[in-house]
Amino acid sequence: MQPTGRTLPVALDAMGGDHAPGEIVAGAVRAVRERGVPVVLVGHPRVLHQELAGHDAVTEIPIVRAEEALAMNEGALASLRRPRSSIAVACHLVRRGDACAVVSAGSTAGVVATGRLRLRAQQGVVRPAIAVGLPTLPQPTVLLDAGATADAKPEMLVQFAHLGVAYAEAVLATRRPRVGLLTIGAEAEKGNKLAKRAHELLVATPGIDFVGNVEGHDLLTGKADVVVTDGFTGNVALKTVEGTVRYTFDQFREAIADSRLARLGGMLQRARLRELAGRLDPEAHGGAVLLGLNGTVVIAHGSSRARGVAAACELAARLSAQGVVARIGERIAAGNRSHRRR
Amino acid sequence: MQPTGRTLPVALDAMGGDHAPGEIVAGAVRAVRERGVPVVLVGHPRVLHQELAGHDAVTEIPIVRAEEALAMNEGALASLRRPRSSIAVACHLVRRGDACAVVSAGSTAGVVATGRLRLRAQQGVVRPAIAVGLPTLPQPTVLLDAGATADAKPEMLVQFAHLGVAYAEAVLATRRPRVGLLTIGAEAEKGNKLAKRAHELLVATPGIDFVGNVEGHDLLTGKADVVVTDGFTGNVALKTVEGTVRYTFDQFREAIADSRLARLGGMLQRARLRELAGRLDPEAHGGAVLLGLNGTVVIAHGSSRARGVAAACELAARLSAQGVVARIGERIAAGNRSHRRR
CATH class of the missing domain: 3.40.718.10 (Isopropylmalate Dehydrogenase)
Structure with missing residues (x-):
């Protein structure tokens, strides 16, 4: 544009x-x-x-x-x-x-x-949120809040959904982004008090394509385009993804560098591994966005x-x-209008 | 024994x-x-x-x-x-x-x-906790609670530290296990309300070698032998580790299977990769323990x-x-005695 x-x-x-x-x-x-x-x-x-x-x-x-x-x-x-x-x-x-x-x-x-x-x-x-793009394929999954608001209320998670949808539409050109709630079981009643109440609110929120609960192992599978959670859980999850990618990568590198035969194989693959490392590198994505x-x-x-x-x-x-700021403004205003009507 | x-x-x-x-x-x-x-x-x-x-x-x-x-x-x-x-x-x-x-x-x-x-x-x-061993080297890091008590109180996290220490001593033969608190920053004042209060309590708990806050990217680096958190955060973190290991591994396999040259290299490494996959496989560890x-x-x-x-x-x-049950009993009793004395 x-x-x-x-x-x-x-x-x-x-x-x-x-x-x-x-x-x-x-x-x-x-x-x-x-x-x-x-x-x-x-x-x-x-x-x-x-x-x-x-x-x-x-x-x-x-x-x-x-x-x-x-x-x-x-x-x-x-x-x-x-x-x-x-x-x-x-x-x-x-x-x-x-x-x-x-x-x-x-x-x-x-x-x-x-x-x-x-x-x-x-x-x-009510509160801003930090959105990050996880290295999901074919396109990043937006996780928020990744650390702005550690003690969130259920209503804030609904707003985070609006922020994340506006971000996915504007930056990733995702049409009608699917929103998931990060919690600890697929069923609606799974989670802590915050997640259970947020689930009820998200189900009832117009303008959000809520696909239900997602779990930690769903973060990189593309089950949702936008994943909402409080800033404490989101920050732990983000840093856990980063640390585990690094750990697994190092383990892998060690495994293929460990014998002469394997070293030969490793040389053949160096270019491909470099490409993969680049894609998993958090720096490549430009960083987190405070929305x-x-x-x-x-x-x-x-x-x-x-x-x-x-x-x-x-x-x-x-x-x-x-115009992500304006898009968020429209979504929040529409959400508040529909809330008052009810 | x-x-x-x-x-x-x-x-x-x-x-x-x-x-x-x-x-x-x-x-x-x-x-x-x-x-x-x-x-x-x-x-x-x-x-x-x-x-x-x-x-x-x-x-x-x-x-x-x-x-x-x-x-x-x-x-x-x-x-x-x-x-x-x-x-x-x-x-x-x-x-x-x-x-x-x-x-x-x-x-x-x-x-x-x-x-x-x-x-x-x-x-x-007060509440039981689920302990799991993460595939840290040279020996597993014990993470708890991985999902038994989603809404925990700060006092419960102190008890989880005792449970985790008893587990690490009994099963992993760790001497004087170092305990970390999972949160979102290295400084004591970082975290949500639960983590901040738990930090204060852990500092003041005798019989616990508290090494302070750990973050998501520290889970697999061996910074602590035992990491305590509430059951919601712990479950998200555990499943995020599992999902991210699988994701990175798949990406890696794809990267080395993607060209004829790379395929040759991959064949050379098959045995080593199988060994690595085995070590990262959650099944190998026998599962989670309800303590x-x-x-x-x-x-x-x-x-x-x-x-x-x-x-x-x-x-x-x-x-x-x-005798992990008896060890926990002794630790909790000692903790409660020292609590009453104060």
Whole structure:
């Protein structure tokens, strides 16, 4: 989708992430040059200017000054203490219409808290949620909430379904996404109190194609296009997927590197394995998206390198171009209207 | 550990499981002949007699009559409706001292409910928990609760730590097992309300070597020997591990079967891959253990075949021989005493 007129840049928090600012700036350069995504860097001007100079990109990418940065181990409260942090300034750029979206590889808790404070929740949205794409084939399964709201209420899970559907429609072009509820048994009465009540509400929600309960082993089988859960369970599930992919992959590599014969076989397969590793790499997907705020926020993996940062910028630009915030607004408003009618 | 005098048999629910009774009886025969574990089969005498005859094992394995069976899709309430189900009769054999442990591949909810009703919780244990061994190297990480108590209280998670430590000491011979709390960040204040309060309690619990929070990606890295969580999160995490191992494995197999060259390589590695697949197979570990009741109960995977059933019987006999019930009793009593002193 080609936006008319001037394309707004992505506001990239240059100070957040394990490899900031070096890899963040390198990612910005790749986003601009390889993916055609305009970016503005937010952070310490002198440091960023120096990094850009190293890429011969001083004239290509503008810098917006931010005096402070949130450390990776700083949590939600730091966002109150640091109103001029790079992530806060990036949010401010979106708020006043100078950027289309925010990207940060900073601490998730810090990004969520700052985003809520600076961009505010969309009208009618009780709590934001983090959506991630799991590497399901043929296309990603959207899991949310992956960690924004640890103690959720059943009504919030219904809203998360709307957020996830809007995301799947906008980013993955899924038609009428099927929504599943993550719980511990296929039958409606299986689960904890939260999941059981959320199941009842989802069954009765118009505009949601609810396909019922899904379990942990269904996350990668494509049984649902969107899987909703609370932020605690979702974060545990996401990190369990990531850790188990890594574990199984390492076991596999060890198994085929363990004898001379096997080593020969392994050499034959190296190219294919590299392709597979790339597909399972969380960096390839661009990161998690904080949904439900008045502005698009992409949270890249804290360990992101240039490639992951560039992918996150592209994802942010796509979310903005597809108008995911407006789509969510319409869904939530329609949901609240139908709720009042009942 | 060699028990003195007559070794009590394992009471095996012959009617529970996707492949009951055929594979269950075949598993009993393998347990007796290959692993030296005495077994008594519980179920329909005529059917079981016929199955045993097929293995030429009528004189080797006794049968105890049970009129009814819980269907795989029957939940907790069915245990009340069917006091003469095969799983209820198996529990009764343990209760009156005619068997050392129960093994069932039946519906988890049905086994948990029947176990609680027929064997009762051990003195001082508020809720039982399901412990499973994850395929961590060099030795399994014990995860609990994997699904017995979906809505847990913080105090229960402390008890689960005692149950898990007793299990790790008895079955895995781990000295001073390190206990971790499954949550969504390394810092103490990360998590939902349940996890945050459980963290505070675990820090203050004597007799527990609490190493702090662990996350989903730590489950297979051996960061802790025992990982505690509520039954909802634990069940989601366990099934996510299982599903992700299967997914990654399938992806890997596809990647190496996809070209002629790669196929050649794959042939070279077949033996090694089979060994790896065996290690990652949940059946190899014998199943989940329901801890905290007055008797040992092993819940084999519903899809278990003979090998898995035999492994479950061996695990049950080992738990019983190592006195895991008594060890739990001592830990809970000591915990309650130190609690009263404070």
